[in-house]
Amino acid sequence: MLFGRKTERAAIDDLLAAARTSSGGALLVRGEAGVGKTALLRHAAGAADGMRVLRAVGVESEAELPFAGLHQLLRAGLGRLDRLPEPQAAALRGAFGLSAERVDDRFLISLGTLGPPAEAMDMATPTGASCAPTARASRTCSGRCAAGAAASAW
Secondary structure (H helix, E strand, O other): OOOOOHHHHHHHHHHHHHHHHHOOOOOOOOOOOOOHHHHHHHHHHHHHHOOOOOOOOOHHHOOOOOOHHHHHHHHHHHHHHHHHOHHHHHHHHHHHOOOOOOOOOOOHHHHHHOHHHHHHHEEOOOOOOOOOOOOOOOOOOOOOOOOOOEEEEE
């Protein structure tokens, strides 16, 4: 039970309700150490009945790695990069340090997350809609899916 967090819980619950109707959204949870960010994210995960919850953990030593969180979310699907159009596959390989080639087109990186790497994580919804992380490790959701209520803790 979260005490004194009625507004924050309502925002999370509203976001999850929107995701259930195929509306996307994002929520940033941030604050000083010890203010209850993790408790809010646990609430979000617990309230995400019937949804896939993905988690990535940010650590200070990875702060300078631009796609560390995205890599954590897509790691299970990296073996399917060859199924993407080459520009998207090259962008993801470069972003994740799997090749010396660097593609600075964040749009291509984002597009690459919507294909086979996401499918490999069994993220397809019952209706065939899907959701996948974007290059900022936030999520655009379609169908019945959420990532900790599309929340990122900072």
